[in-house]
Amino acid sequence: MDTIVRVKEVEIINLKNVKKGRFLTNTSFEQMKKADIVGFYGQNGSGKTAVVEAFSLLETLLFSQGGAELPEISENLLYSGEKMIQLTFHFLIQNEYGEFFVQYYVGLSEGEKRLYVVEEELSYRENEKKKRYKNLISKKKNDITIRNKKVTNMNEDERVVVLVANKMATGNSTSFIFNEELQDEIVVKHFGEEEWRLFENLVHEFRRDLHVIKNTQYGLLIANIVMPFSVHFENKRGQIPYEMHDMMIMPVPLFETLEQVVSQTNIVLETIIPGLQVKINRISSQKTDDGSEGIRFEFLSKRGDTELPLRSESEGILKIISVLSTLVAVYNNPNACVVIDEMDAGIFEYLLGELLQVLSRNGKGQLFFTSHNLRILEVLPVQDLWFTTLNESERYIQLKGVKKLSNARDIYLRAVQLGGQQEPLYAETNLFDIKTSFRKAGAYR
Template sequence: MTCVVKVTSVEITNLKNVRKGKFHTNSSFATLEKADVIGFYGQNGSGKTAAVEAFNLLKTLLSANHDAPLPKITSNLLYFNEKSIRLMFQFIIENRLGEFFVDYTVSLSPGRTKYRVVKEEVSYRENKGNTSFISLISKNDNEILIGNKKIQEMSEADRVSVMVANRMAVGNSTSFVFREELKEVFENLFEEHETELMKNISINFNSDLHVIDTIHYGLLIANLIMPFSVHLEKKRGHIPYEMQDTMVLPIDLFETIDQVVRQTNIVLQTIIPGLQIKIRQINKQTLSDGNEGVRFEFLSRKGEIELPLRSESEGTLKIISILSTLIAVYNNPNACVVIDELDAGIFEYLLGEILEVLNDNAQGQLLFTSHNLRILEVLPIRNLWFTTLNENDRYHQLRGVERLNNARDVYLRAVQLGGQAEEIYAETNLYDIKTAFRKAGIPHDN
């Protein structure tokens, strides 16, 4: 592997219901090829999904080369009455040229219809002694610095490329610093290791970053689409399988799905004994663009019984849809998979078994949100972050948990009695709940 990139910490400001929050992972240069499984727990509406949304935005920003636009302002990402969202991601990178710390900071504000980047900076330092961070590239509206050069100090060719990149970034609501138009500028103005670091973040890490949010699961439980998350050697992304009798895909996508199914079946039969996925190819047909496609259907097979895959339970379908990315976390140190509500629809004991296997033996990073407390019994306390009631300090780790303590018991005690640095649960009262239910059932005149 030419490089390994790991996220080490994330700072969130004014995103959804998080005014301020910071959390870190357990990755270090000494553990680059060891598992880093991080879970988020907390009351509904307390900031868990904001952590996932931060990675969703990062994925979009890193995909500037594909003109992936930032979300529409109607997505309500900005904290009430604030003017901008600020995110900072810290990475460690080991590549052929050494070991480095890299920071990426970005500020987003509402534009006319979409969010737009108003500030952006990538800085780094070598993992040597007391070296200081060096700014690689920064943008503050139209004030741009690449290395230590302003636009007017660059050659004409570089200046034109920078201006084109900036115009494209503004027009398409994308990141500026990760645009393809800057590739030659970096080669002209950066040292070799600096150019390599930009590539490691924008290409290597981006290709191995998967964010699976609740929209994916919502489409699945609505019996509309099962998004196959794909992580193969040279192919990444999602392929939407429409939950109907048959489906037509271009030949290259069909071959990718076939690879994913063969990969998934190896693990699936150990998780759900006896279950296998089968693809039944029906025929080839010409697509509307003139290219050749394949019509097929998915079947689930248990022994001699074959049924349409859509007849399986929501939990089984969810496991199938994300299994390729979990396989990547197990085998690929560079894989970073972020899943919102990982526990939804999955039997709690099985979920605990899967996470225990990944935490003990995997090589990549898995970050997830969950409500299921079974996981607190199988993951070390250092792997768990709990949301608080303090909007200015949203993420905390439990204190008072010794090595042999059950984190589940400590968490439930903190919910009931407090005792942590920040409150983690807005108190509810059984008597008030019973009274409210009773009053709500009394007929009221209009």
């Protein structure tokens, strides 16, 4: 049986401007290979980006083996006046041992410079009636339990490994649970085969196929500084930060993979933007900084016989090209989990609607996105859409009163203007007040 890991539910507490929020996906064990598209809409500053930040924090924690550090406190992720961000991710996992619910909880507080892990817990249960969650690892400050065995009851060698791993995780602003030394020395010994496989499913399969594309990356693209070229191809995952005003030098194996990614991207690109292709202009062979063989190259856009630097294309086209490899993954790979902030930025609304409609109807993976473009509400099923509210303790809701053939866009706009949902969706504005404020501002000396 192929391994598939899907996100089922996310709970967010005290992250940015979200005091408390919770949302579900439409994935189930019966539909593990069916697309799961989840869009977030709402007023500016109402909690959409907090969803992206939650996934970004999860990505960082899962990459603790590679030394990825949690964000600096200057990013102001902790809700003002609170002491701890709390995130809970609920997963569905299907593997050779069966079907499982897996829950990962983490509590983060501010240290001197960065966030650090205060609490962390990983548990699971089988997809069978009357089965209860079993604790795999639990940490609350220095109170640590691994498979129901407290650290105080471990032999001296194991206790030293656990306590050192905990101290290193705190000092390095990484996860305790996903610490490599803890896995190698403790986890693999205390877990059963089934449990170790679930752990690997998160650390390897899910982490490998998780892509979080934040709006800060798009800002660099708009400024024509860096294009974050997302890559999801065979065993190559991640991003290549392509400097728009310079030529890149890349090791030969990675360059050859990039050529394949561009070829894959062009297959879709020419159906989205007729006549456009991305070309890699190979300039010369050159040594990289570590002395290995490399290729110096640049990206070009090609329309017929005309070739121009890729930076000459519009923001919308660059945005599409930068994320297209991950969207191909959502279409083809049931394990793909892609999170994109402000997916609509710069993209023609009709084209965006067409893309999401294709992914929703025929794709296999999961896509989470934030958007302001209401065209999407006309093409996606209403169960795929979550709306932010003015209630900081109930940030995410789905619309009531939407029938199968209803237009979610019209219902949302009516709720913005007249209310009628379980929580208010929009802080009311007044056209007369806006007009007056503009006039007063113009007269200011």
